[in-house]
Amino acid sequence: MNETKPIRVRFAPSPTGHLHIGGARTALFNWLFARKYGGSFILRIEDTDTSRSTDEYIEAIIDGMKWLKLDWDDGPYRQTARFDIYRDYVQKLLNEGKAYYCCCTHEELEQRRQEAVAAGRPQKYDGRCRGVEGEKPDRPAAIRFKMLQEGYTVVKDLIKGHVEFENSQLEDLIILRSDGAPTYNFVVVVDDIDMKISHIIRGDDHLNNTPKQIQIYKAFGWEPPAFAHLPMILGSDKARLSKRHGATSVMAYKEMGYLPDALVNYLVRLGWSYGDQEVFTREDLIKYFSLENVGKSAAVFNPEKLLWLNSQYIISSEPSALAEAVMPFLLKDGVVSESAAVDMQWLSKAVRSLQERARTLIELASSLKYYISEQVEIDKKAAEKFLKQENIGLLSELRDMLLPLEAFFASDIEKAFMAVVEKHGLKMGNLAQPVRVVLTGSTASPGIFEVMEILGKEKVLKRLSRVIEGE
């Protein structure tokens, strides 16, 4: 890449909302790039729009980054803390005649835009204040950057390739608002130079901003960083992903019981691939990641595939780690009152039996209920189908066989169970299903002997008796 400059990349969200799917993917690619090449990953909060930015959203974004385990080496910087720096640079442009005061009001600007639309002309600032350069006017004035109008600007993008823009299409953009706050296209340039960013990896919604920014770099005599514009993430209707497509906040996925590694794995495959491989550890990703394998076209976010990946991560998790991860969900549901009250070794065993049956931690917690709770609520339809009178007798016989058991392992239980089955010339399922309904409340569960072992003799007998006695 660049032989001389050290690799430094940044994620620069504006705190006007939670960390969303698109932002997280941008952060992830930057993070991977930094980790891959031993560079630095910088977090910079772009809060120059003070009317829309909040401290709560800064916290929310940081929470999201932490949950995804995207650690940064430098920052978070806040642009509102750097306004003096930006103003100095604005002044410099002013002094050099590369920027000018503009007294056009919002209303005037808006009116001229309307007229341009009506006349079918390009909506571009007409540059009327360009002529009246000089000292600061008495009226409120913004400061515009004098955009070069001749020739064209080339963006050499690591993903999109060679992209040309005609300079005459670029307008004199406002770099300092009349209230003294600098604007995005200006501060982003100053910061990326000041923070010695080597590669700007961001969404391709910024591709059109890039030639404007390149002109600002040039006005200062700065060498721009390398650019890499990532394709967008779309909703199912191919429109830009937004709230109406469902959950877009990263933390919403935490609450829905997704594992951060699963979400990271899903996100990285949106626009990037490594042959036919679908599941990657973090180490894999760092090892294999490359901007060269990033695609150019937008990707539709597919919740089904994310769900599948999550199930894969749940299956391959350590039961003990999963038990820890599911605890907040058990507490939230009131299944357990305090985590200290749970035997984690036992819980891990219960979790292990459910791993390949739960796609999210919520599903896991939900199934765990029938292991943990004292009694179980029996599904009405399941009861109608399997708890008929003739089955109650079988349950009673099974209870009699279980009663004297001293060891209550699956193998012991199976012997008792099979004795009843064989005595009546039944099939396994004839007894397994009624027992399953009694013990778990539903017709679907892990293997019945395993369920019984995990529940333990006491709970098993209690639940059987409750049904046999018809309470």
Add this chain to the structure above:
RNA sequence: GGUCCCAUCGUCUAGAGGCCUAGGACGUAGCCCUCUCAAGGCUAAAACACGGGUUCGAAUCCCGUUGGGACUACCA
């Protein structure tokens, strides 16, 4: 409207001119396994947007058309 980007199964993608009878994954359907449900295994249906070139040969290169998206703020 203008500027820019993009275009392989429904979706994510492999594919860097002959390895393509277009591969994998999710989802869907069927079968196997089986005490249920999963997981797992096998199988199936499913795509190179269209039209012109270039070439002995094009999913791959070029042009156009169409379609989608982004930007077009004193938002970022």
